[in-house]
Amino acid sequence: MCLIVFDWRPGSDTPLRLAANRDELHARPTQALGAWPDAPTLVGGRDLRAGGTWLAASQTGRIAAVTNVRDAHATAPSSPPSRGALPYQALTHEAPIAWLETLAASEAQAYDWFNLLYCDGVTLVHVHHGPAGTTLARVSPGVHGLSNATLDTPWPKVIRARDGFERALTQPAWQAPALETMHDTRSAPTSELPDTGVGMEMESFLSPIFIRGERYGTRATTLVEWRPTGIELQESRFSPNGIEYDSHRYSLALTDATQS
Numbered sequence: 001m002c003l004i005v006f007d008w009r010p011g012s013d014t015p016l017r018l019a020a021n022r023d024e025l026h027a028r029p030t031q032a033l034g035a036w037p038d039a040p041t042l043v044g045g046r047d048l049r050a051g052g053t054w055l056a057a058s059q060t061g062r063i064a065a066v067t068n069v070r071d072a073h074a075t076a077p078s079s080p081p082s083r084g085a086l087p088y089q090a091l092t093h094e095a096p097i098a099w100l101e102t103l104a105a106s107e108a109q110a111y112d113w114f115n116l117l118y119c120d121g122v123t124l125v126h127v128h129h130g131p132a133g134t135t136l137a138r139v140s141p142g143v144h145g146l147s148n149a150t151l152d153t154p155w156p157k158v159i160r161a162r163d164g165f166e167r168a169l170t171q172p173a174w175q176a177p178a179l180e181t182m183h184d185t186r187s188a189p190t191s192e193l194p195d196t197g198v199g200m201e202m203e204s205f206l207s208p209i210f211i212r213g214e215r216y217g218t219r220a221t222t223l224v225e226w227r228p229t230g231i232e233l234q235e236s237r238f239s240p241n242g243i244e245y246d247s248h249r250y251s252l253a254l255t256d257a258t259q260s
Contacts, residue, residue, distance in 0.1 A: 001054040001067045002218075003157060003182075003209060004117065004146045005165040008124050008139055015121050016226035019165055019178045020065060022054050023211050024219045026240045033222070033235035033248040042091055043233060043252050045220060052084020055222055056091055057231045061121050061254045063224060064090040069113030070148035070206075072197025074131035080112045090118045100125055104136035115146055121226055126151050143169070148196070156188035161209045175223055175234070182221045184209040185242065212242035230254050 002023035009015050022045070024030075031046035044056025055065040064087035086103070093099040100118060108114075108129040116127040117139075124139040128150045139151070145162035147155055152162075164181030168174045188207035193200060211217040218238055225232045231252040239245050 001065050002148060002211075003161060004065055004067065005143070005158075005161045005181075006117075006146075007143045007165070007169055008119075008141050010122060010124070010141060014225055014227055016063065016119050016124070016224065017169065017174065018063075018065075018222075018224040019161075019168075019182050020055055020222045020224075021182055021210060021218045022220045022222070023206075023217060025216050026213075026219065027215070028219075030219065030237075032237060032246065033220075033233060033250055035250075039088075039092065042088075043231075043250050044087075045222070045235060047082070047084045050082035050084050052082050053087050054084060055224075056087055057224070057233060057252055058091045059252060059255045060091075061226075061231070062091050062096065063117075063119045063226065063231065064088075065117045067115045067146060068148055069115060069128070069130045069150075070196045070198065071113060071131050074113075076112045077110060080110060083111055083114045086111070086114065086116050090116065096120070097123070097125070100127055100136060103127060104129075104134050108134045115150065117146070119226065121228070149194070155194055155207075156192045157207055157209050160184060160186075178223060179221060179236070182209060183242075185212055210242060214240045217242060228254075 001020050004020040006018035029048035033045050036042045041059045042056050044053045057063045066083050066086050090096050104127050113130045118125045126139050128135050143166045145158035147158050168177035185208045193203040220237045222235045234249045236247045
């Protein structure tokens, strides 16, 4: 994932509603949203090269998602493990909160920079691992945005996506306006671009909420709604230059929505 916006309302009938875009090389093989044959309690998309995921949910009421952190000014670890393994571990570990604490304290150092979100319907945790260090925090209620810096960093795409998502949530059927927001292809003005060390031309290419490119771009948009009775997921997938070619929906019944 490279852009996630979400509304966190613990204690409500819908504690989490979320919209996310996954940006990746179009040539990287990917499995669509669905149950995993080798881990049937999990539902999500899957990276078929490394075996992990960018966003998935479990029958125990857990949701986890990861984004990379972009900072070419700093030197990342050499030969790191795939960051796609992090959501899988958060979803399957018998004590996920304790594992997240260990991850933030020590194990994150092996990985390239990342953001990891974990939610069980009661608690929402954000782990940020970047050049300045690694932090773990419980996310406060409200609407938030996350891209390739830390939570709520005011990049133009994060601000536009967060504002559009907040407006979408005022509608009885929020999914359609949320998708419209997540498919915004406008670039940010040069004066508002961050400097992550990749050059201004690349910063501009990466600045839209939805990235259209021949080799690299937005591969999927995922919507999630967490309710006490189940988790609703829907995914649209895109080929080069942002052409939608299929979509999938999944209703995940929960066995234990309070497990932590």
